[in-house]
Amino acid sequence: MGETHQMGREIAKAYEPQQIEPQWADFWVKEELFKADPNAPGPVFSIVIPPPNITGSLHIGHMLEHTEIDILTRWHRMLGYNTLYLPGTDHAGISTQRVVVKHLMDRGIDYHTLGREEFEKQVWKWKAEAGSEITRQMKGIGESCDWSRERFTLSPEMSRVVREVFVRLYEEGLIYREKRLVNWCPVCLTVLSDLEVVHEERQGHLWYIKYPVVGTKEFLVVATTRPETMLGDTALAVNPEDERYTHLVGKKALLPLMNREIPIIADAMVDREFGTGAVKITPAHDPNDFEVGRRHKLAEIDVMTDDGKMGAPAGAYAGMDRFEARKKIVEDLKALGLLEKITEHTNAVGLCERSKTIVEPRASTQWFCKMKPLAEPAIAAVERGEIQIVPDNRREEYFNWMRNIRDWTLSRQLWWGHRIPAWYCNENKHVTVAREKPGKCATCGSANLEQDPDVLDTWFSSGLWPFSTLGWPEETADFKKYYPTSLLITGYDILFFWVARMIMMGIHFTGKVPFRAAYLHSLVRTGSGEKMSKSKGTGLDPVALNQQYGTDAMRFCLASMAAPGTDIVLSEDKLASARNFANKIWNAARFLFLNLDKFEEGGAKLEELATPEARAKAPYAYQGSVPLVDQWLYSRLASTIELVNDALTNYRFHEAAQGVYQFFWGDFCDWYIEWVKPDLQSADREQATIVWKNLFAAFDDALRLLHPFMPFLTEELWHQLPQRSGGKSIALDTFPTARKAWAQEKIVDAVDIFTQIQGVITALRNIRAEMRLDAKKKVPAQFWSTAELIRNRVRIESDAITRLAVLSELKISPAALGQVGGSVRSTAQFDVRIAYSDTVDATAEKARLKKEIEGLEKAIASKERQLGDETFRSRAPEKIIKGLEATLAGQRIELQKLKDRLSQLEKGS
């Protein structure tokens, strides 16, 4: 640079996000730009974050989720909504406890020795140190949250809400304490809800065990997948209809190894087809057996210990690991001759979601929540459309699960979480459930009380999140203004864990749905289709990638792949492509700044261009009319704005992103900037100014259109642009509107003509490339068209065409182009020719023509066939027929031209 005529401002040649992002991230937080005001005007858009675990750091799934949330939030804010994006974190019971336990272990500390109180202190300490990582990262990626309203699911305020809800549900009889068969994790040492158990198909065996029938020489053979549980058998059962066994019902069998007599009973639950049609009943270790046991008043013998070993009731096997015991028992049975056979059998084993240990079904006393009464109104609300679930195939999943819902196991044997607000008197074990620690037992008045040691499932407090965060049960200004929230965006993998429970709790406690819509986003997967996971080492680290490619590039990349209902496979080349786009925007701005002098020489004040009134004036006319290229560009801009609004309304992020990409790169940069370049240099100062103002106004709109997707880059450029009089940040500026004037009929015609001129230029460039002309060599060309409108336009725009197609001149032919010399391109509307005969490769040209003719003939034939069909003509809509006919007519003309040209060439050679 450094040329003397260069008077514009200059910015760096390449966009360097690392230099720019941190300062704006700080700016947004420090200036509290996104602080919500319940008294502010405008329609409401409110959204609460799916609170990330405090154990976590930002992973690629968050990045996608937060990008989608932030795009919609920023978009609504710019559209003038009263906007709240409420951030927060989740205490994540089991996860956090596991992490801190391990953390302590690494320092040689066994958490048991600390005791509960000290352990909790340690977790809070850990949270203070490491737990804010994720919020720090969220600030770093520029999420437009209201940080003054940040919440934590285990804060004292949230605890109050949790206790309030628990007590109310208890008083309504929905929460109860009972001995039932539950899922026990021998590693996490806690009970789990059904949802926390993941199933996996495994190859196992079916062992056929012979139980001697007492007082006979007969055996009753039963098949089992879990021989070790036989130590807890309290009956054998057969189907009452099964004649094979009717004579045995009422008799007793001798339980091998334990030498215990157990009854042989009849129960309809037994499937006659499976195995031998006889089954062992172990009420303490199998859900079905538990039911049977209750029906027949059988004893429940838990033969195991908390950590998955055999317990005292297992007799000789006590102390053995449950799977060791299995082997030993099988051996012992074999030795006794009581093992009839072993067959292969695959079945689904339940694993603990966290530790991947095989879950042990056990009879245990726990707190439960009755779900049916809560589920019914939640089903109805979705059926009535009060909550829209997107994509809608998830609706069916929701209904399915909700209609078959089972009671929720609420208690967890952990130290980290909301402690269950229930107290037991030591004298009589009466239960007192209360909001605050009671002075005495509600039943017997005893003052000797002890609180239930267990905590609540993490998802219990999560289920209250949309209203607990807004101040419920108080009727706060926030609650009144922002509840129900507008939208929930989360992963489909927690539809049941979280979304369904929020809907149930929300409706039950506030009488209103917690959100109007739930958009379930995609999962980000690895190339091989797995869910990306840091623990498996298959994840991409978004923080490092943001650093490398820029957060805007990451956001744009994810948005452009985020088609609803389909999972995403992220790769670095896609990120690179998004980074290139950011650089393209940066350089378009750079071009604008370098030409700033064109405007300043005009003596106008730049600030005046950014007012709403000035924005509404663009595009400006020159010599009485808006230039053709501006009519076209602004029309494209208007339709892009409409497309983006429409796409975002329907969560079609990919369409919105691809739309702005296409507009900015394909239209604005490739055509518009290239087209107006020489006009900016025009000696006519008025013209140069108008051109710059139109360029500026389009860019200004494009920048605001891009902002929800690429907040950093657009904020930076917005501040560099001379338009700061309007406010503090582009985020608080207005979203561009598609002005109606741009959609006028006159402009539609202009757009059509411009598109044809683009076709003329492309055709000429194509000839040049085919002829292998030197890219810089200017050659003469001819143009011909029967349509006067286009001929006139081509004449007017001749300078641009000759420049963009690198011509020495473009001659408008008075008559149809002859078939001599050079190369011709034809459409139905026009023909162009470059006469440069010495380099024409006739063979290649003929091949090209033949190929095109072939394609056209196929297209024409199929149309002729269709149009000739009477049924088609009578049934297809008018619009389709007319369109087809018009296209056909054009194609016939084009085909004729191509054929003429080909025969000419063939004669010539």
Added chain:
RNA sequence: AGGCCCGUAGCUCAGUUGGUUAGAGCGCUACCUUGACACGGUAGAGGUCUGGGGUUCGAGUCCCCACGGGCCUACCA
């Protein structure tokens, strides 16, 4: 066991009520270091939409079957 989703260009994926020669990014080929940008420009090659059957004037798009891949729910011992 039940349910859902996917199979479109070499790769990764779009394709909203069925309708005129099926699109994008990356990669590839040729040319171009042109005063915004080589993280760039111009032009181009490349799919008949997994296979089979059906509905329809017309199907990538709807229905059925098969094959291949993924996911979810489920107390069959």
